[in-house]
Amino acid sequence: MKIALFGYGKMGKMIEQTAIKRNHTIVAKIDVDTKEIDFSNIDVAIDFSQPDAAFENIKKCMEHNVPVISGTTGWLKDYDKAVSFCNEHKGAFIYASNYSLGVNIFFELNEYLAKMMKTLDQYKVSMEEIHHTQKLDAPSGTAITLAEGIIKNTDYKGWKLEEATDGHIPILAKRINDVPGTHSVNYESPVDSIEIKHTAHNREGFALGAVVAAEWIVGKTGVFTMKDVLNLG
Numbered sequence: 746m747k748i749a750l751f752g753y754g755k756m757g758k759m760i761e762q763t764a765i766k767r768n769h770t771i772v773a774k775i776d777v778d779t780k781e782i783d784f785s786n787i788d789v790a791i792d793f794s795q796p797d798a799a800f801e802n803i804k805k806c807m808e809h810n811v812p813v814i815s816g817t818t819g820w821l822k823d824y825d826k827a828v829s830f831c832n833e834h835k836g837a838f839i840y841a842s843n844y845s846l847g848v849n850i851f852f853e854l855n856e857y858l859a860k861m862m863k864t865l866d867q868y869k870v871s872m873e874e875i876h877h878t879q880k881l882d883a884p885s886g887t888a889i890t891l892a893e894g895i896i897k898n899t900d901y902k903g904w905k906l907e908e909a910t911d912g913h914i915p916i917l918a919k920r921i922n923d924v925p926g927t928h929s930v931n932y933e934s935p936v937d938s939i940e941i942k943h944t945a946h947n948r949e950g951f952a953l954g955a956v957v958a959a960e961w962i963v964g965k966t967g968v969f970t971m972k973d974v975l976n977l978g
């Protein structure tokens with residue numbers, strides 16, 4: 746496949762390595778200064794750029810009928826607009842807050858646990874995410890997906906950064922040098938606690954998942970998720 750990378754930072758570079766190992770070709774590396782893009786030579790675009798750049802990049806690809814894999818976080822206020830735009834242009838689009846297989850299994854586990862905890866009022870949930878200090882958004886996209894998975898299956902009304910007492914899930918976002926991404930969900934009662942945790946050791950899992958999603962989407966039309974790609978039901 747001929748892949749265009751929107752964003753050639755930490756993730757763009759890792760995706761390039763993974764794509765080449767899987768016999769794909771990187772035909773474009775696009776950043777904020779790129780003036781012209783030859784969309785006729787692109788099979789699929791992968792966007793790991795910045796929160797304020799992602800939506801415009803995604804729309805540009807859809808306008809030119811190029812399927813888009815979106816990994817950038819922190820732009821989700823525009824997600825519904827991206828879905829409408831994709832449908833209007835009969836495009837193909839996947840957004841995932843986290844492309845790693847392990848985190849997508851963790852998402853399923855989180856929802857299963859939330860269903861079991863729904864009626865157990867003695868347990869209070871909280872979440873923690875830890876990332877490197879260059880990260881622009883907080884909480885992480887993955888933490889938001891985890892919170893949404895709990896909210897969907899319990900009576901929690903929403904999430905809040907740090908302290909939360911009024912039916913919201915508190916999320917603590919920590920920034921520590923070089924941490925690729927750690928997420929934990931904790932249920933605390935007066936007598937015990939239950940914690941589930943995912944720790945990324947490096948960025949390879951994110952990159953592999955994004956390339957697998959790119960391979961999967963070519964030739965399809967519609968808006969999909971990693972559940973579709975990984976057949977997680």
Ligand SMILES: NC(=O)C1=CN([C@@H]2O[C@H](COP(=O)(O)OP(=O)(O)OC[C@H]3O[C@@H](n4cnc5c(N)ncnc54)[C@H](OP(=O)(O)O)[C@@H]3O)[C@@H](O)[C@H]2O)C=CC1
Nearest residue numbers: 752753754755756776777794798816817818842843844951
């Ligand atoms: N979904 C997932 O699985 C994962 C998602 N992410 C997300 O991916 C995004 C990128 O992460 P990461 O690679 O670590 O970040 P980096 O900051 O290392 O890379 C982002 C790159 O995007 C470039 N950029 C800025 N503006 C534009 C633009 N308009 N078009 C194209 N590129 C642009 C930046 O260039 P410059 O430096 O010159 O500004 C930079 O090179 C983040 O939102 C992060 O949260 C990260 C890991 C996994």
Ligand SMILES: O=C(O)C1=N[C@H](C(=O)O)C[C@H](O)C1
Nearest residue numbers: 818842843880885886887926
């Ligand atoms: O910025 C990062 O690095 C990461 N961002 C994603 C997120 O916001 O959840 C995924 C991963 O945790 C790494």
